[in-house]
Amino acid sequence: MTLTATVTAGNGTPTGTVVFRDGGSAISCSGGTQTLGSGTATCSTTWSSAGTRSLTAAYAGSAPYAASSSSVVGQVVNAASTTTRVASSTSPSVVGQSVTYTATVSAPAPGGGVPSGTVTFRDGGSTITCAGGATQTLSSGTATCVVASGSAGTHSITAVYAGSTNHIASTSSATSQVVNPASTTTSLTSSAGSVTPGQSLILTATVVAVAPGGGVPTGSVTFKDGATTLSCASGTQTLDASGVATCTTSFATTGSRTITATYAGSSNYGTSTSAGVSESVVNASASGLGFSGVTVDGSAQTPTCTGTPGSGYSCSVTGGNNAVLSATVGFVDRAGNPVAYNSATETISWTTTGKTAGSGTVTVAPNTTTSTSSVSATKKGSNPASITVTFKTAAGATWSATLNLS
Template sequence: MEWVPQYTPTTTSSTIHGPGYSGGSGIGSKFIFPNGGRVDDAGFHTYGVIWSQDQMQFYRDDYTQPFLTVTPASIPAGKQWVYNHPFFILLNLAVGGNFPGPPSNSTPSPATVLVDYVRVFEQSPTVTVTSSSNPSAFGQPVTFTATLTPVSATGTIQFQDAAMNLGGPVTVSNGSATFSTSSLAVGAHGITAVYSGDSNFASNTGSLPTQTVNQAQSSTNISSSANPSVFGQPVTFTATVLAVPPGSGTPTGTVQFKDGSNNLGSLVTLSSGTATSSPISSLTVGGHSITAVYMGNANFTGSTSSSFTQTVNPDGSSTGVSSSANPSSFGQAVTFTATVLAAPPSSGTPTGTVQFKDGGNNLGSPVTLSNGTATSSSISSLAIGAPHSITAVYSGDGNFAGSTSSSFMQTVNQDGSSTSVASSANPSSFGQAITFTATVSAAWPGSGTPTGAVQFEDGGSNLGSPVMLSNGTAISSSISSLTVGAHSITAVYGGDGNFVASTSPVLTQVIMAQGSASSQTTLVASPGVTYFRQQASFSVTVTSTSTPDGTVFLLDGDRQLGSPLVLSSGTAATQSPLEIGTHSIRAVYQGNANFSGSSSSPQTVNASPKPKPRP
């Protein structure tokens, strides 16, 4: 850095001299003080050089405005750059020489150079910080680059977010260092790069005024566990929420599932970016516009999935049918019950009606389902014969398809019958015309009126021809030919297509003789109340104009009780057990040629169950 009188006081120069470029071949440049400044101003001027291994910059007063920059590229080709090792600093005031010329009268004498200070500063490079993306989105990878000027600076850079280190120190390479991160939180970040310095350069810090991290956008997708589904089938919807590039990360928060504008349940919390609704089985038949609405959080904006159509079809159904009695008897009242179920995987209870059928024929009118079941009205009209193929046909409704049960065979057998016989007069007198009446009834649980014929019999012998039933009864022709004595009368029903045959209990018909003298018969029964199987005592007395002899019959109703009794001195006695119930007991004297037969007044005897002994 030089000044000579030839320059005038407004100009100085700086020159480098090296091997092959010294003396007049030195590389240099003049500096003119701005704004009329002079070398000999009253104030001091700062003469400086910014020196690194590969560059020298000369300045006056303002180090940011060098007027001469010299690098290895500035020296002549083939010459050596020698400014990459230490040098001495020399300050001198010289007079004469080739450059300024010999002293003259104008040469100041004495001459003075005033030096305030000589300082050597370790250079601090300029640190410039840039961001690969500013603003950025949450989770987006961002690279911060610290660039050093001059680029010859070495060492490390520590990137910081406010006062917190971002990773460890990064080695400077070719004048720069980089650090990438995707973990910056949403908000404003003051990013700095702290240069460590090296043997030639002092530490320094550069900053990025503000790195802004915005919420990342999100995208929401939705899927169904079953589409299409059927009515009543439990369906779940799953929402997947993703970060939209360049953002990244796994969104948290909640999702609201919707059917159109209606919420499907409550908010569902995301787990690892997904949320699944609770099972939903209440969707009606038809198309449903399903969406998932992500509510967003501090790091991600909310988003709504595209809608998709969840199609709900009517569910299938299965119908079963059962009988209240199978096999049944003719005339027996039978009901059929249909049970209609939703076909898996659906749930719910079908509604509508069921038509019961016998083959292709309807059994009554359709019956409305109640809680999934329908029971026919009582049916007693099923005919005997081939089994009846019974089915239940479900009509379907808006939610369930119709279905028909498997057929089952309802078997209708002949019903049993019950036949009883009664006498128009019992006892009767010899030669008296009497008739017998048979009543034939359907046996429970059957019903109806038997048809066909009844054969009246005395012992095993027919009394006339069979008599046709009319409304369930048949009356024999008049009979006056029965002999004196007791006759075992029965009515034998021959059955028909609907009722099986049956024979009445025996009716004891007593035919009394017509003797020369009348008689009177008296019966005494004791006790009046007895217990089941306990012996009851019966005492018979027959009186007339003289002492009758002969046979006495005890009748319980029209049934003979015990064996015939033989009179002794006009009396007879016996004991007999009685079944539980009320019994009307008569004594009938048969009579003979001397005495006409006669019948006592009936005596009532009640037979009760035997009481249990007290403990």
């Protein structure tokens, strides 16, 4: 605003300077001229605070004119209007992703100054609890709110400036924040890699949100054996507060199975399926490896065996110089009797010593007791030869057996 002082005299036109005052304080003028011209001086100024001011103009005097002061003029300064704007750092976002809302409060003309005070951010009619609390303090006219939305949908975000002594409260127009469901991953573990028919095992599925999403998914998980949904005897297939679901189950027949867990998703989280987990269901009576169809130079032999099938099991036969030993390999029970191990194909490793050392593998067909091909070793002169076979179970145990030719 501009203040104008006029100095008059009974004769002539006074010259000199005028000081403008707000109460007892000289006003710092940003414009105008405080030196009289044709008896008039002006002062352009603004007010940084609201209230009623007592304004005077003091003429300093200049011979032959004496100093003088004006009477008081009351000036009412009202709080300035404001406008508030709000913007989002990321839209669309996903559930659990941190988003920063920024509110900017300014005083439009003819008001001015930098508003101070606090801002509240709202989602529809609800106050948002930001990382720093529900109320944010303006700094240089700006306030921010960092928050992660827990629900998908379109959210109407506003910023409400509370106002101050010098600036009037205002509310921004709404900005739409689109929050999409977060992606998920599902992992699956089994309490045992190998079980026998009827033996219980526990399957555990864990569902987590994929960054930048966050939070803990809710909903249900389905456990499957291939395309067949498993029947769970116990456990809960509804995700708990940690995003975990369990299934206690068993299998009636032997065989290799591929188990998966599928999260059904929810309004806030997308569906996902785990990688397959291999589960072997094997014959409970199988205890180790043994030999069948043993021949020396083509003649059938009955080996003499010592030790326990599974570990330290050793069988022996005899033969002349340069004799050739041959046998098939399979699974046996504790007594050394051949048994079928699995309804899936299994692979057994072998090594030989003698005239020509070697190594390789043989396979045992589903539901059979012995390998589809034989393994052989040859003595070098009178020196012994041997066949050693090994097999690693799904549970992690290693079975071995040796057939010696002396």
